[in-house]
Amino acid sequence: MDYDVLILGGGLIGCAVAYELSKYSLNIALIEKDYDIVDDVTLVNSAIIYDGIQCEDNIMSKLQFMGNDIIGDLVSKFNLSYKKCDSVIIAQNKKQGECLEEVYKRAIKRGVPNVTLLEGKHTYNLEPNLNLNVINTIYSQNTGIICPYDLGIAYGEIAFDNGVSFKLEEIVEDINKINRGFKVVTNKNKFTCRMVINTTPEDYNIDGFRENDSSNKGYLKYFLVEKEFKGNFNNIVFTYNQDNEVIYMHPTVQGNYIAAIKTKDNISYEECYRRISSLVHGLKQDDINSFYESEFYDDLMIIDDSLVDKGYIKVTGKNFAEVTMTPSIARIIRETVESNLKCKLKNDFNDKVREIYRFRDMSNEERSKIISLDKRYGKIICTCNKVTEGEIVDAIRRPLGARTLEGIKRRTGAGGGSCKGAQCMNKIVSILARETNKKMTDIVKDSKNSRILLNRIKEFDDI
Ligand SMILES: Cc1cc2nc3c(=O)[nH]c(=O)nc-3n(C[C@H](O)[C@H](O)[C@H](O)COP(=O)(O)OP(=O)(O)OC[C@H]3O[C@@H](n4cnc5c(N)ncnc54)[C@H](O)[C@@H]3O)c2cc1C
Structure with missing residues (x-):
């Protein structure tokens, strides 16, 4: 064999x-x-x-x-x-409140620890920015x-x-x-x-x-919200709207927020924004970095x-x-x-x-040390997310190293900032080509047919 x-x-x-x-x-x-x-x-x-x-x-x-x-x-x-982040599930009407009581009893019966059923008014101690009429809340410290x-x-x-x-x-x-x-x-x-x-x-x-067969149970639509957004929550906050759609918001490990809705309808961006705003008050269009949609499976x-x-x-x-x-x-x-x-x-x-060395998370002393060992850690490629050439080269040379632009983005964050790669994409393509011994025109975004540069337009030695 x-x-x-x-x-x-x-x-x-x-x-x-x-x-x-x-x-x-x-x-x-x-x-x-x-x-x-x-x-x-x-x-x-x-x-x-x-x-x-x-x-x-x-x-x-x-x-x-x-x-x-x-x-x-x-x-x-x-x-x-x-990110250790507790969660609250909020009921906004009597029927939802009764459902939450059942969910709570079921959790206790299953022996899930650290779960509490709170009266509506206590929820505001956990979430002072909440602007909802809360009937009751399940508070979990496990998430x-x-x-x-x-x-x-x-x-x-x-x-x-x-x-x-x-x-x-x-x-x-x-x-x-x-x-x-x-x-x-x-x-x-x-x-x-x-x-x-x-x-x-x-x-x-x-x-x-x-x-x-997997059966699609509707759609998950979500906004990636900029780090600067104020009026966010302390916990992962789930609630239901009038149509019992789940709306939720939580921080990401990168410091942004995700505001999402699970919906049966394939709603537009505008409708999504309208429905999510019922939980996330004060969310402005300018706060939204990106909009994603996907099928929802359960x-x-x-x-x-x-x-x-x-x-x-x-x-x-x-x-x-x-x-x-x-x-x-x-x-x-x-x-x-x-x-x-x-x-x-x-x-x-x-x-x-x-070991992975992330320049943006290092102290200045650590930065000086790593630059003295490898000067590529002193050359910032992605200014939005402060990713250095050293990190990109490491991502390529590691076991199962990145071979695509998406692979670099996911491993290092390079190209995933607010400019969405406008400033650094060419530099990353050039590093990938150099490290993998390929032509720049052979570098792809993520799959075979996703070449980034189609042809050279001028025959210089460097682009
Ligand atoms: C929008 C969204 C939000 C989510 N949020 C959460 C969350 O908050 N919490 C949570 O716990 N989970 C969440 N999930 C679930 C989770 O992210 C994914 O469902 C999960 O990562 C899928 O992993 P998998 O390995 O099962 O499937 P896949 O990633 O689909 O793995 C299957 C692999 O098989 C490969 N493959 C297929 N056919 C072939 C073939 N013929 N030959 C060789 N390879 C093949 C595919 O390329 C793929 O890499 C979410 C999912 C979505 C879509």
Whole structure:
């Protein structure tokens, strides 16, 4: 066999599974169709770490609560940016108030700690800027905010450093059952393996394995709000409007805010602004940096191991709290693989992310020190987010290094400031071309057909 385990898909779940399995003496490869890992994670790099109280389903709630706990450990182990941020869920009418009482009772029954039901008036002590008629509130001290992309990159880099082979830009086309394993056919190769963990949405016809379709439950529309916005909240604030749509606002780990609405209708920017303003008073159009919209999913996340005796596990479902559930899903898969392959833990597993130096977070003394070691840390490329050439070169040279403009932006923040790359895009393209030994015209934004510079217009040596 070429591999003990083949993981299909290098999204957040695929990378988390790769990390968990890289703790074992196993020969593992991960196949991802895109140029980069964790490419599909939410574009606005910030996610709420939920605690499971808003979930109706008990198993999803448990996956969230377990994931919340594991992320607490990973944050310090992987040195990730994390904002411990409590949350309030606010009812504005009697019916919503009764629902919140039920949610509270359910949370207590599930044994979720640090959750309190507050009378309306006490909510203003937590949120003095609130301008709503509050009936009652659930206050949870379990929640937080993370950058899911950093989590995925950390999972991927550690897995890579512990021997997982990442096959990027390779599309899985078919899987065939063979004696004691599988043959996985990609657009470039054929691999044999003992087990397959499929984390992609694709379904391959293995012994009539059934597909579990994701069902779109509406839309999530959100504004990225500038750091300077005043009138923000102290907690993650959720509330419902007259039509029971959820409107919420929370800070991001980068210091901005996200103001969002979950809606059944595909509403316009203006309508979104109008509805969100009912919670976020004083939000001006000038405060909005960007507008994002996406489909909203609330599927059950299922680890389908019905074919595990043959060596096949499939993760199905799309869920708004998938980031929170990912660590628990990966641990469950790890336990299943361990008992299936009877594998042993490695003695030399290295559970560390290589150091990252962020110029904007350093003291002047630290800056002088790093510049004396590498002068590229003294050359600012992205002035909005204070990202240096040193950080961009590191992002390219690290394990599973960035190869695209988007990869640089997500790893370092370069090009993600208020000028949206107008000042630095050319410089980043030039560094990427130099470091990867490519022409500037071959550098892409994120995928094959997203070239940034189409042609040279003048034949100078430098642009
Ligand atoms: C707008 C939005 C907001 C969200 N907010 C939150 C939040 O606040 N909190 C939270 O916990 N979660 C949140 N989520 C959920 C979470 O960010 C994503 O759902 C999750 O990251 C998806 O991870 P995944 O690994 O399951 O899927 P994907 O990232 O889709 O991974 C699948 C991977 O498989 C690859 N692939 C597909 N087909 C093939 C093939 N044939 N061959 C090889 N590779 C293939 C894809 O390229 C992809 O990389 C949010 C999601 C959205 C959309």
